[in-house]
Amino acid sequence: MTDSTDSSREGMTVFVVSDGTGDTGSAAVRAAMVQFGEPWRLRVFRDTRSLSDVRRVLEKAQEANAIVVFSLVDGGIVDALLRDAEARGVVVVDLLGPLIMKVAQRLHVEPRHQPGLLHGFSDDYFKRVEAVEFAVRHDDGANLHTLHEADIVLTGVSRTSKTPLSMYLAQRGYKTGNVPLIPGLEPPKELLELSAWRVFGLTVDPGTLLSVRTARLRTMKAPSSTSYTDPDHVMLELDRARRLFRSRGWRTIDVSGRAVEENASRIVESFGPPNDGRPSPS
Secondary structure, eight states: OEEEEETTOOSEEEEEEESSOSHHHHHHHHHHHTTSOSOEEEEEEESOOSHHHHHHHHHHHHHHTOEEEEEOOOHHHHHHHHHHHHHHTOOEEESSHHHHHHHHHHHTOOOOOOTTOSSOSOHHHHHHHHHHHHHHHTGGGOOGGGGGGOSEEEEESTTSSHHHHHHHHHHTTOOEEEEEOOTTSOOOHHHHTSOGGGEEEEEOOHHHHHHHHHHHHHHHTOOSOSGGGOHHHHHHHHHHHHHHHHHHTOEEEEOTTOOHHHHHHHHHHHHOSTTOOSOOOO
């Protein structure tokens, strides 16, 4: 069993428990959590295939008051998890069980109950792992010296869903970096030097951005009266960002009112397949 943590968020904790890579559960959790403006933290427990593994995870979940989302196919392991979770008062969500049961009923076939079938160790799997690692290393303007290796680079003002989109695209195999536009500072030269077809500018409705930023400050217990949440300043930030996008020829994605997966699909449709090395049509 391996344990990894997404420490970019704080607040409510969600555990993903998987007998494989945990990618399916992680993607489902992110898609659900984007519907809420509350902070949260993700921990992923991969290759969980024994009773002792399950007990250790549930002990940690009880201590952290975490919700546990699991994608396990071994019936004995699932039963043990459910019993232990009930005894500990831990909230659990079975991600695959109900679907597998319905498919089995329709096909009149017993499922194989073999862990790890969903993600074989194919070339595609390793490419997605590499893409996720790249996205983590190049989050929020980090490691600009290797930004040129990205398939896709996202940019925009603060709180325009750059990180969630980067991680979602990475899970689909796109090496994705994201670079914030910071008021009072010029965009980094590493961003400006990229071919325009690699870069997507993210924008959002001013009212939505104000709400998200205000909630963020409230969570951080920071003063509410700052330029970060000043309506005129926010409008100016967004206007400057849009003018930059137009001047550089970057495609613009308005993320207002759409889930991460919807915005990611729009980017994918515009960009084309990952790792093809060719600019997509304008």
